[in-house]
Amino acid sequence: MKKGIIVLGSSNSNGETYKVCSYVSELTQYPIIDLKLKNISEFDYGFNNRGDDFHPLIQEIVNNYGMIIFATPVYWYTMSGIMKTFFDRISDCLKIEKDTGRKLRGMDMAVISCGSDKNLKQGFHMPFIESAKYLGMNYLSDVHCWIDDGSIPESVQRKLDGFVKTII
Numbered sequence: 001m002k003k004g005i006i007v008l009g010s011s012n013s014n015g016e017t018y019k020v021c022s023y024v025s026e027l028t029q030y031p032i033i034d035l036k037l038k039n040i041s042e043f044d045y046g047f048n049n050r051g052d053d054f055h056p057l058i059q060e061i062v063n064n065y066g067m068i069i070f071a072t073p074v075y076w077y078t079m080s081g082i083m084k085t086f087f088d089r090i091s092d093c094l095k096i097e098k099d100t101g102r103k104l105r106g107m108d109m110a111v112i113s114c115g116s117d118k119n120l121k122q123g124f125h126m127p128f129i130e131s132a133k134y135l136g137m138n139y140l141s142d143v144h145c146w147i148d149d150g151s152i153p154e155s156v157q158r159k160l161d162g163f164v165k166t167i168i
Contacts, residue, residue, distance in 0.1 A: 001095030002168070004030040004109060009083030011030070011036065016147040017073045017114040020160065023152055024112065027164045030069065031056065035082045043088040047096050054089045055097060062103035065168065067140075070128060074115030074144075077128065087131060105136035110167045114145045141166040 006025055010017045013036050021032050038057060043051035053083060071080040079087075093101030109132045111125060125142050132139035143163035145156045152160070 002066040004119040006069045008034045053156045067108040111142040
């Protein structure tokens, strides 16, 4: 099994998406990084934000893992703002941290989404898929989940079990 990490991009560190991440983490032994606990500024064309947590975090990821699972709640039909900021900052790896950016090539990517609706609108995964293509990453799989009455329904657990089998 490839060594992996789960990058959680939620405004609620202990919310529904975290519950789903915890389930997947138990199955894979992948650690969870909570972006809410990091100081990551928005993309800056002048790269004046180099002192925040993004560069050490992305370097840790590319130097230690071969698989990234991006986990996000569905906010307004798309990924969370925290996750979008993280993706925007990957641009730093194409301009000023090119060695780090090159290490993304060949890495595996997967996506977990969690929302109140049981179905996603068409196109939700497009930014992830196209980013993986652009970066030379392998987009392996995605899964959409929801929570009922505070817990993961059995049907979602089966989906997650299948998802894990496709990525390991």
